[in-house]
Amino acid sequence: xxxxxxAALAAEEAAIYAYGVIGVRLNSRGDETEARAAEQAHRxxxxxxxxxxxxxxxxxxxxxxxxELPFPVTDRxxxxxxxxxxxxxxxxxxxxxxxxxxxxxxxxxxxxxxxxAVRATRWRRLAAVTPATLAFPxxxx
Amino acid sequence: xxxxxxVRMSVTRHSRRRLLGxxxxxxAAGLSGCGILDDDPEPPEAPDPLQPLLDEAMALAASYxxxxxxxxxxxxxxxxxxxxxxxxxxxxxxxxxxxxxxTGTGAVASEPAGAAAATIASLRTAxxxxxxxxTAACQAAPPERAALVGSIAAxxxxxAEALR
Numbered sequence: 057x058x059x060x061x062x063a064a065l066a067a068e069e070a071a072i073y074a075y076g077v078i079g080v081r082l083n084s085r086g087d088e089t090e091a092r093a094a095e096q097a098h099r100x101x102x103x104x105x106x107x108x109x110x111x112x113x114x115x116x117x118x119x120x121x122x123x124e125l126p127f128p129v130t131d132r133x134x135x136x137x138x139x140x141x142x143x144x145x146x147x148x149x150x151x152x153x154x155x156x157x158x159x160x161x162x163x164x165x166x167x168x169x170x171x172x173a174v175r176a177t178r179w180r181r182l183a184a185v186t187p188a189t190l191a192f193p194x195x196x197x
Numbered sequence: 198x199x200x201x202x203x204v205r206m207s208v209t210r211h212s213r214r215r216l217l218g219x220x221x222x223x224x225a226a227g228l229s230g231c232g233i234l235d236d237d238p239e240p241p242e243a244p245d246p247l248q249p250l251l252d253e254a255m256a257l258a259a260s261y262x263x264x265x266x267x268x269x270x271x272x273x274x275x276x277x278x279x280x281x282x283x284x285x286x287x288x289x290x291x292x293x294x295x296x297x298x299x300t301g302t303g304a305v306a307s308e309p310a311g312a313a314a315a316t317i318a319s320l321r322t323a324x325x326x327x328x329x330x331x332t333a334a335c336q337a338a339p340p341e342r343a344a345l346v347g348s349i350a351a352x353x354x355x356x357a358e359a360l361r
Contacts (some may be wrong), residue, residue, distance in 0.1 A: 147351065154335065154343035162343065166335055170328075170351040177355040187277035189355040191284040192348040 057156040058114040064168070065105040067149030069119040071098040074142045077125065081135035087182060091139065094175050098146070101168050108161075136183035143176035144193075151194035169194055247342065250334050250349065251289040253327055257353075258282035260323060264316045271313055275320070278356050285349050292342060321360040328353040 075095035082088050109116050129138050150169035154162055173193035180188040261279035265272045290296065331350035338346045 151344050151347060154347045155340040159336075163336060166332060166347050166350060169347060170332075170354045173351040173355050174358045177358045181359065188359045189278065189281060189352065191281040191352060192288075192345075193351040193355060194344070194348050 057153065057161070058109065058112055060153045060156050061105055061109055061112075062114070062116045064146075064149045064153055064165075065102065065109065065116050066119070067146045068098050068102040068105060070123055071095075071142045071146050072102060073123050074125075074138055077129050078135045078139050078142075081129055081132055083132060087132070087136075090175075090178065090182070094139070094143070097171060097175075101146075104164065133183070136179055139179040140176055140183065140185065143172045143179060144190075146172040147176060147194040148196060245293040245295075246337065247289055247293055247334065247346070250331060250346065251286055251293065251295075253330060254282045254286040254289060254349070257323060257327055258286065260320060264320060268313055268316055271316065278320075278359065281352055281356070285352070288345060289349075292345060317360050321357050324353050324357040324360065328357060 072095060075091055075098065079088065079091050079095070082091055106116070125138065126141060127134060127137070129135050147169050150165050150172065153165035154169070157165055170193075173190075176190075176193070177188045180186075258279050261275050261282070265275050265279070328350055331346060331353055335343055335346040335350050
C-alpha cells in the first residue's frame with residue numbers, strides 16, 4: 057500500500073500549495089472561507105499520511121520546492137478552475153488506496169476521497185460549471 | 198412517502214432473499230457430504246453482495262424520474278444526477294455479470310406534485326442514505342471492487358451536496 061499512500065501524499069501536498077495560489081485570487085468572503093477550510097482539510101490528510109507512512113517505515117519522496125501550475129491563475133475564474141482541478145486530482149489519488157487497504161485504513165481513504173469529491177462539486181457550483189457532479193469521482197478520465 | 202415505502206420494501210426483499218440463499222447453501226453443503234441427492238438441481242445461486250447496491254441505484258434513478266415527471270422545472274438540475282445512478286447500475290451489472298437492468302422510465306408511478314423544495318429535500322435524504330450503504334459496501338468489498346464502490350459512495354455524497 058505504500059506507493060499508493062505516497063501518491064496520495066504527493067497530491068495532498070500539491071493541493072496545499074495550490075490553495076496558497078488560489079486564495080490570493082478569490083475576492084468574496086464565501087469563496088475565501090471555502091478555500092481556507094479546504095486547505096485545512098488537506099493539511100490534516102497530509103499529516104495523517106506522513107504519520108501512517110512513518111509507522112509503515114516507508115520513506116516518501118520529499119515534496120518538491122515548487123510546482124508548475126497547469127495554467128496561469130490570474131483571476132477568480134482561473135482560481136476556481138484550479139480548485140476544481142486540485143480536488144479532482146486528490147480524489148483520483150485516494151481511489152487506488154481503497155484496493156490495497158482494509159478496515160480503518162480503507163475507511164480513512166474513502167472519507168478523504170469523498171470529501172475531496174464533495175469539495176470539487178462545491179467549487180463547480182461556485183464556478184457555475186454544470187453538471188456539478190461526476191458519475192465516478194476519482195476514476196481516471 | 199412513496200420513496201420511503203419503496204426503499205423499505207426493497208430492503209425486506211433483499212434480506213429475505215439473502216436468508217434463503219444462505220439456507221440453501223447450508224443444505225447443499227450438508228447433503229453433498231452424504232453423497233446422496235447428487236442428481237438434484239443446483240440450489241439457487243446466492244445473490245451477489247453488490248446486488249442491493251445495484252437495486253438501490255435503480256431505485257434512486259427512478260425517484261429522480263418521478264420527481265422530474267411531477268416537476269418538469271427541475272429537469273435540468275436533476276437529469277444529470279439520474280444519469281449518474283443509471284451509469285452506476287450499468288457498471289454494477291457488468292461487474293456482477295448480469296444483463297444491465299432496463300433504464301426506461303415507463304413504469305414509474307406518478308407522484309403527487311409537491312413543492313420543489315420538498316422534492317429536493319427528499320431526494321437529498323435518499324442520497325445520504327445511499328451514501329451510507331455504499332460506504333458500508335465499499336468497506337466490505339474485495340480489493341478489485343473497492344474502487345468502483347468507493348466512487349459510487351463518493352458520487353452519492355456529491356449529489357447530496359448538489360441538492361443543498
